[in-house]
Amino acid sequence: MLKVRSFRPRPPRQHSPEGVLNSLLDPIDRLAESVFSILILLTFTMAFRVIVQPDAVEAGSLTQGSVNDLAWAAIAAVLAWAFIDGMMYALFSLFERGERHRLLMAIHSAEDEREGLEAIAEELDDFLEPMTTPEGRLSLYRGIHGQLMQAQPRPIGFARYDFTGALAHVLVALISVLPALIPLVVLSRDPGLAILVSNLISFIVLFVVGYRWGMYTGTSPWRTALLLTGMAVAIVLVAIPLGG
DSSP: OOOOOOOOOOOOOOOSHHHHHHHHSOHHHHHHHHHHHHHHHHHHHHHIIIIIHHHHHHHTOOOHHHHHHHHHHHHHHHHHHHHHHHHHHHHHHHHHHHHHHHHHHHHHTOSSHHHHHHHHHHHHHHHHGGGSOHHHHHHHHHHHHHHHHHOOOOOOOOOHHHHHHHHHHHHHHHHHHHHHHHHHHHTTTSHHHHHHHHHHHHHHHHHHHHHHHHHHHTSOHHHHHHHHHHHHHHHHHHHTTTTO
16 A cells, blocks of 8 residues: 655645645555555455345344444544555655755766766656657756756755644545445435445446546546446455455
């Protein structure tokens, strides 16, 4: 579940409810957290349906309390993993600033411009090489080198947006699973129906997340949505016999 992120600019702040999350997390972080959270919930509900429900139904012992316990256990697991993801997000943000600091110090300590340009190329070549020429990259690196030579190193430490981003992970996780949790509460008197509706909603949300992922990455939204949903089914079916 832990995600190593590349150097990405933070999106501008917005004032709509979705815009608040946009200002704290980039789209890939939000979409990935949504997928992970739904997969955790599906692991609980599908394992309950596959392992617990058949015996319970046959014995007539499946109760409303069982579904309530399932809902509480699932939301606790989702929030726990979201908290872990959030803390790792803050740490990775700190590591990213450390990498930038290391690059700046390498340029300042370089014996000549060539050595400084090599340090910049080492950081950026993998990203820029497929879409630029060597001459274009050299011109760009010289401009970057000139700017960074004038920059002053800053102390490395946690920033406020590291922790607001961590909190956003928890909020995204909660928002993602909330639609699928509602049937477990509203329909808890019919446990089988409650779990079935919850699973269906989870897969619908996964499909929507996959569609948006496709739109964001420029791939086919429908194909991405179907692929993500199919992979989710496979992952959950593998996770259940392995203990979740």
